[in-house]
Amino acid sequence: MIEPPSGSHVAANTVTPGCCAPVIDSALSDAEAAQLAGALTLLAHPIRLRLLAILARHGGHVCVCDLEAALPVKQPTVSHHLRLLRDGGLIEGERRGQWIYYAVRREALATVRGVLEEFWARMAD
């Protein structure tokens, strides 16, 4: 007879068949998972990905009207996503006269990338 899995609903003193054994340490803490999920959530939108790609490619010299022209959404939507990215620390904006120029914060991107790399590494165990 095989043992029940440790997560089994069978009462501890019950004699039953079973499937496996591991008492699972959840391998990624609550806080780590939340942090990574937050970073991924910020990236996980096509408009935001395209904003980042455009800003990265045109280092520091793109105003909102150009972004609006390059993307299939209206100006308030562009501003909305820019705000999310800025609140998340991934970009920054600088006013120059009438216009506001956005740029990627490369060190923040590198941090996100690093957290992700650590995740992949942990998956390789």
Next chain:
Amino acid sequence: MIEPPSGSHVAANTVTPGCCAPVIDSALSDAEAAQLAGALTLLAHPIRLRLLAILARHGGHVCVCDLEAALPVKQPTVSHHLRLLRDGGLIEGERRGQWIYYAVRREALATVRGVLEEFWARMAD
């Protein structure tokens, strides 16, 4: 006098000041952005990240009751997230008797990682 940005709302024949010039090629196609955003959306949840981490660490020998025991959500919620991950091709399940054992599909994970790497690379231009 400086030129208006290409995305400016100023009528083409209007004489105005301006900010910049780039006619923006959106740097990441609609389809590429959608694909990457989809993959990231699947990853972007703490429970799903922890499920993947647990499955990766216990290669191929974890049943749902163990997952439920290791995570702060109820069984239907675990099943729901497992379903999303399976529909996305990231994991697979095999029934063995009473239990269903899940495992990570490492080649699918590698694909996601590859798409992400390509994104980071494109950000480095």
Next chain:
DNA sequence: ACGGTATATTGAAGACTGTCAATATATTGG
């Protein structure tokens, strides 16, 4: 076949997200 255990599915409720029109705020040139 039956009772018990494992997992999936359904359906409902609430929270969250993305989009845009309308509006507000800031800046500039005249």
Next chain:
DNA sequence: CCAATATATTGACAGTCTTCAATATACCGT
């Protein structure tokens, strides 16, 4: 100051996501 342009914010609406209790389905041992 005024008119025009750039960007942000507000508020509303629709759609999606997350969770869970209840229920359905599958398998096992007796």
